[in-house]
Amino acid sequence: xxxxxxxxxxxxxxxxxxxxxxxxxxxxxxxxxxxxxxxxxxxxxxxxxxxxxxxxxxxxxxxxxxxxxxxxxxxxxxxxxxxxxxxxxxxxxxxxxxxxxxxxxxxxxxxxxxxxxxxxxxxxxxxxxxxxxxxxxxxxxx
Numbered sequence: 292x293x294x295x296x297x298x299x300x301x302x303x304x305x306x307x308x309x310x311x312x313x314x315x316x317x318x319x320x321x322x323x324x325x326x327x328x329x330x331x332x333x334x335x336x337x338x339x340x341x342x343x344x345x346x347x348x349x350x351x352x353x354x355x356x357x358x359x360x361x362x363x364x365x366x367x368x369x370x371x372x373x374x375x376x377x378x379x380x381x382x383x384x385x386x387x388x389x390x391x392x393x394x395x396x397x398x399x400x401x402x403x404x405x406x407x408x409x410x411x412x413x414x415x416x417x418x419x420x421x422x423x424x425x426x427x428x429x430x431x432x433x
Contacts, residue, residue, distance in 0.1 A: 312378065314351035316360070319374045321349040323367050325405035337366045 309317075324334055324345075331342040331349075338345075338359075347353035355363065355374075364371045414420045 309351035310354070313354050315378050316355055316374045317349040317351040319376070320345075320355070320363060320367075321402070322405055323369055323373065324349075325402055326409055327367060328409060329367075334366070338362060 324331070329337075331345045334340075335342040335345045344353065348355050348359075360371060360374060364373065411420060411423065414423065
């Protein structure tokens with residue numbers, strides 16, 4: 292079985308493989324939610340959804356409608372365009388058609404990275420932050 296179906300001269304994605312744009316929007320949603328320190332459950336409650344629906348949005352499994360995107364931007368206090376920043380035009384391809392190697396952009400979208408950045412900036416003393424930065428840099432060089 293193919294990953295796409297032919298329809299009116301165009302390839303139509305199957306339901307199993309999320310669209311690259313949907314995956315990107317979902318990753319940006321997860322990124323800002325994590326940076327804001329909001330759980331999926333909390334965001335779902337703010338929107339009147341289940342946390343499973345938020346999970347599906349973040350994976351790109353379900354598309355975010357225009358009205359929902361507007362509400363997400365309002366609740367998370369970001370402009371709507373924030374969800375499309377750094378969107379590569381090639382991302383409209385199927386997720387499975389893109390390279391599988393990890394890019395620095397993907398690393399920045401990981402929960403661990405986002406939480407590390409969030410707690411890093413919770414350190415009030417700039418000297419302590421700088422020491423932590425230098426220690427992490429030294430560890431990475433080993």
